[in-house]
Amino acid sequence: MPDAVNVAVIGGGASGMMAAGTAAANGAAVTLFERNERVGRKLAITGKGRCNLTNNCDVNEFLNHVPRNPRFLYASLTAFSPADTMAFFESLGVPLKTERGRRVFPVSDKAYDIVDALRAYCLGGGVRIMRDRIREVTAEGGGVTGIVTEKCGAMKFDRVIVATGGLSYPLTGSSGDGLGFAQRLGIKVTDTTPSLVPLEAGEPCASLSGLTLKNIRLTVKDSSTEKTVYTEQGEMLFAHFGITGPLVLSASAHMKPGKEYTAHIDMKPALDEETLDARLLSDFKKYGGRDMINACRDLLPQAMITHILAFAGIDPHEKCSSLSREKRRSLLVSLKDFRIKINGKRPIEEAVITSGGVDTGELTPKTMESKRVRGLYFCGEVIDVDAYTGGYNLQIAFSTGRAAGCAAARP
Ligand SMILES: Cc1cc2nc3c(=O)[nH]c(=O)nc-3n(C[C@H](O)[C@H](O)[C@H](O)COP(=O)(O)OP(=O)(O)OC[C@H]3O[C@@H](n4cnc5c(N)ncnc54)[C@H](O)[C@@H]3O)c2cc1C
Structure with a gap:
């Protein structure tokens, strides 16, 4: 793919896999970097192993369940709504069901079905998945230039999507690396505190x-x-x-x-x-x-x-x-x-979600692109948005991942 945009996605969680698969489906050459041996470790334990992947409601109702920065999410949620998420997973061969409180789960009650579907979506679209931990995102003259990885050192990329998650449940791999990348590039990060704890x-x-x-x-x-x-x-x-x-x-x-x-x-x-x-x-x-x-x-x-x-x-x-x-x-x-x-x-390690993160004022809501560093995108929990329980947080990961993936693939 000589003319394809070269995209690096950092983090193989819910938002990173959605972003990587979407960018590949839109013609980009995508490499997804995940520090763990397997992608989707946190996703696999969501909803007590059943994965409450979204909430079957319209966007306005959805936003009532987002206490932190709901307006920022309007554009990405409208472009990829809970109904779109449901249609997306069903099209990947995962039948879904809606339970009490409009919570949506796979019929199988297995979160691994969602992990496997996203992984297959990435691989099927040609995404290269590499096991490596990213140490730094590099930029020059207001534009992103690439990343520095633990194993391979500096690598050049046209676009970089940071999908490293928050600080909660660090054993799943989400240890806040993306917050450091942002801060070192001069991007404002709001104070983090445990939420849903x-x-x-x-x-x-x-x-x-x-x-x-x-x-x-x-x-x-x-x-x-x-x-x-x-x-x-x-x-x-x-x-x-x-x-x-x-x-x-x-x-x-x-x-x-x-x-x-x-x-x-x-x-x-x-x-x-x-x-x-x-x-x-x-x-x-x-x-x-x-x-x-x-x-x-x-x-x-x-x-x-x-x-x-x-x-x-x-x-x-x-x-x-x-x-x-x-x-x-x-x-x-x-x-x-x-x-x-x-x-x-209780401490952030026990929280379902991290409140705080990359300041929403630093990002363009439609594309998740940094206003300070061209070609750099953030999606998922690393951003300063969080919602209640009920499938809202994963939907945020999917909608923002979708937005970043679409935008990053644009030539
Ligand atoms: C116990 C629990 C249950 C939950 N249940 C639900 C639920 O049922 N419904 C719901 O909506 N939400 C639920 N959530 C919240 C949901 O899991 C998160 O909102 C969601 O996983 C965020 O997705 P993400 O892609 O932003 O981050 P993550 O899923 O945390 O993925 C980030 C990935 O990036 C990788 N990574 C981090 N740093 C680096 C680096 N430097 N280099 C390479 N890779 C890196 C990590 O290893 C990880 O795989 C739950 C959370 C927990 C803890």
Whole structure:
């Protein structure tokens, strides 16, 4: 291919493989560099090994699930939408299914089917996959010139696509190399922080470790301003270090470093205070002269009862028939607003996603090209965009990878 544009893609994850395959399909001569022996190591563990590859919704709805820089993604998501992603994988022979919350998975429930399909898409298009770690991206006079690899040294390329991922789960190969490439070329990188990550908290979490709360409402407030940063209904669980589960991971995406937060748990979000009070009265009538610890068993998971009673200042052995109106009120408040002080996020290594990265202001949204260095593109998690759980992050990797691959192949 003498006239083909020579493209290097750094990183064989979701975004890198999409970018490489797309550039090759658009006529470029593409070399994909992956430091691991196999491509797609992180992709293979997504969705607990089932790979929630996208969310079956339209672009406007999608952007409601992107707390960080959603507007930057509009052009690439419109050009390659969740529907396009689904059609793409089905055309590669991977049948898909849509589950609760419009989450899309392969029918086989095997993330490896997505990895294999992307790998085959690359190889089928003529992409050369090399195992090598890239040390540097080189540029001269405002344009990219190539890369420096661990094994081969300096190599010249017309275009370079950086798809090295973020900082989370570094054992999969994503150790933030791309952020260093950007910074050394004078490209602004915003501070990185863990997102979609469990939260650390003290008691009673450790003693409730293993308990799952379903159909609760979790509200997280800034402790100093009392401002709500997140509120949603769903599921959470207690762990030895604090709290985790879908609601907690999503809440973490709204929490900024250096601030203090409190988790407020509404154990009965479907009942307003009046209805809940009537329910308490009816339960106490039913349990007559029993201790409070027994009278609450229809209302709460067993493990939770003593903690809610303690929070309400009620002796667990007080008879429910003699509970004062004030104490009943205090119990009601504890049920609607059980509070846990958050001590911080778990480390970035345990985060599903890295928040922060290459500043979106540095890139052209349609092409993912750097505004500072011609011929240099970024895609996927290395960019300062991140979303909630539900298939949104992989879709971002696919859409931005697609955009970079199309643009980099242009003569
Ligand atoms: C446990 C877990 C579960 C997840 N589940 C889901 C899910 O179900 N749905 C969803 O939407 N998102 C999920 N995510 C998020 C999703 O995995 C990421 O958003 C996505 O993988 C980002 O793709 P990427 O291509 O940007 O980066 P990555 O997938 O991290 O790929 C980057 C690649 O670059 C390689 N690399 C890095 N530096 C170099 C270098 N210097 N030279 C050569 N190669 C290099 C790495 O080895 C790696 O293979 C999950 C994340 C985790 C950790």
